[in-house]
Amino acid sequence: PLQTPRFKRILLKLSGEALLGEKTFGIDAKVLNRLASEIKILIEAGIEISLVVGGGNLFRGAELQESGMERVTGDHMGMLATVMNALALQDAIEKVGIPVRVMSALPIDQVCEEFIRRRAVRHMEKKRVVICAAGTGNPFFTTDTAASLRAIELETDAMLKATKVDGVYDADPHCDKAATKYKTLSYNQVLEDGLAVMDATAVVMCRDNNLPLLVFNMTTPGEIVRALFDPQVGTLIR
Numbered sequence: 001p002l003q004t005p006r007f008k009r010i011l012l013k014l015s016g017e018a019l020l021g022e023k024t025f026g027i028d029a030k031v032l033n034r035l036a037s038e039i040k041i042l043i044e045a046g047i048e049i050s051l052v053v054g055g056g057n058l059f060r061g062a063e064l065q066e067s068g069m070e071r072v073t074g075d076h077m078g079m080l081a082t083v084m085n086a087l088a089l090q091d092a093i094e095k096v097g098i099p100v101r102v103m104s105a106l107p108i109d110q111v112c113e114e115f116i117r118r119r120a121v122r123h124m125e126k127k128r129v130v131i132c133a134a135g136t137g138n139p140f141f142t143t144d145t146a147a148s149l150r151a152i153e154l155e156t157d158a159m160l161k162a163t164k165v166d167g168v169y170d171a172d173p174h175c176d177k178a179a180t181k182y183k184t185l186s187y188n189q190v191l192e193d194g195l196a197v198m199d200a201t202a203v204v205m206c207r208d209n210n211l212p213l214l215v216f217n218m219t220t221p222g223e224i225v226r227a228l229f230d231p232q233v234g235t236l237i238r
């Protein structure tokens, strides 16, 4: 393990699914509390943190479309779902004593701040956690693409993508025992081999702007902190 963190300013991408815990819909308070306590450790270690949270535990536009809803309306619901998740995370982070602000790509002034880049950077410099909600604010995008966008415009050193596996494998490790984990990868290899890391829009954004991406497992307690101090954790794509 390292004495100093690998990255000084990060963007952590959490999927909505990550908040499910043992539930099938909604938000598990146990997961929120664990995330909050790990984020507290990182803030106290001097790391500047922005978060992007998904909405898949509540609504996804593409799934709503399958049940007959207009896609754009479904995407609006999906983006609002991310705002709910962001508010839940804000509450949990505040309760462990860390200052935090939700900033939404869609203005909802009575509920949270709207995303203004300079203000977001200022919050991070003041050691406040910034939670970027409502994705990019546009339909047909994903929160992975929103995370790439925010990570780049907020000049973070890396994006950390929290998943259910401990890195990127050459085959699905849940099905194939011979699957091996990549220590490092290039973005072009991810695209050429069709590796299921993020959608292509998000991958291309990272590649074209030289943003390193660390894929790691967040279901293991303590792993978010380890991801910053142990170079063995996860797969680094650059």
Ligand code: UDP
Binding pocket: 014, 015, 016, 017, 053, 054, 055, 056, 057, 059, 060, 061, 062, 074, 075, 076, 077, 078, 079, 081, 082, 134, 135, 136, 137, 138, 139, 140, 141, 142, 143, 144, 146
């Ligand atoms: N969404 C959108 N524009 C964005 C980001 C998200 O329309 O910029 C909608 C989209 O419907 C998506 C939903 O919000 O399905 C939830 O986001 P996502 O599926 O990325 O969440 P995750 O899979 O990370 O939980």
